[in-house]
Amino acid sequence: MPFLEIQKKTDYALVTIKRPEALNALNAELITEIGEAVKTLESDPSIRAFILTGEGKAFVAGADIAKMKEYGEKEGNQFSDLGQSVFRKLELSPLVSVAAINGFSLGGGLELALACDIRYAVPGAKLGLPEVSLGLIPGFGGSQRLPRLIGVGRASELIFSGDMITADEGYRLGIINKIIAPEDLIAESEKLISTILTRGPLAIKAAKSAIRQGLEATLDKGMDWEKQLFGGLFANTESKEGLGAFLEKRKPNFGG
Structure with a gap:
């Protein structure tokens, strides 16, 4: 998989998005790979959970805007359908998923994190759904998952303003479960997974x-x-x- 690295541990996996030159921006190929990765991990009976993170200074800084500029209505519908389908499969997967947010988590990146079960973030992470500033709205489930997570009023404020918030604010709102120092992010995510995997x-x-x-x-x-x-x-x-x-x-x- 060109954009993903999958490291299988004993009973969980570490999945790293590796498109740092584009701040791990989502395109159709990367989204498809995420879906294939989830399917591959589900087919391995030894794997019960996975951690999803990004390489470089971003978790996922959004979708590929240069590519999206070429879209018409048909292509927009298709791109939304792809993202919604893959993120839905991730959300409903029997595997436990932890988003280890190592930096920018914007637009489709925050929508990807919202489809995971649990979200840890570094103090410097920036979160947001800035689509309205591009004349768009969240297209991968963000307008549905965020209100369910933090309430309609707070979600509406974030979606309508398109503003970025800090990890601290994300924690206060209930988007982030825990804020962790960058050097400990993966280790703490693995510690949580290890605890979960001792349960039935x-x-x-x-x-x-x-x-x-x-x-x-x-x-x-x-x-x-x-x-x-x-x-x-x-x-x-x-x-x-x-x-x-x-x-x-x-x-x-x-x-x-």
């Missing part, structure tokens, strides 16, 4: 499904889905091991 694999998948599907349902339907997932976990040996380990005051052995 089926339980983590079920929890992610409960959260993601529940966000798109009424409260009653979401709770019904939670009930089905909760009850279903009693049908496997993983829950028996977890409950037994607690009663026996030992660490559970969930295996793969």
Whole structure:
């Protein structure tokens, strides 16, 4: 993959976007590669999570504006459809995803981070959805995910103004989970992944499904889905091991 480097660890992967000369700007080829990378990792039974980061001073500084300037309505629809489709697959993947935001995360870059489960950022990271300053709107799901994450009013302010915000402001708003020194960003992301991977694999998948599907349902339907997932976990040996380990005051052995 020309624009991605995938480093597989024991049970997770580090995926690095490597287009630093363009601040890792998203074009159709790169977006397609991200989708292929997620599919490849999902097909590996040893991989349960991945960290997504960028090379250089940007996570992803937006979409490829020079290319977009050539688009008409048809091409614009196609580009949006591609980004939405790939980011949706990432969002709904059974794999846990952590966006390690190492710098600029703007436009499509912030939309990519919003499709991940968890977002860590360095203090100097800049976040924003500046599309309106280009006469556009977010096209890869940002206008839908951001209001669900931080509320309509705050999301509207960011989208309508197109302003950049600091990592500190992103943390205050709830976009960023944690701010970490640049030299520790990947190590802290790996530490989080390592903790998650000590938990029940089926339980983590079920929890992610409960959260993601529940966000798109009424409260009653979401709770019904939670009930089905909760009850279903009693049908496997993983829950028996977890409950037994607690009663026996030992660490559970969930295996793969």
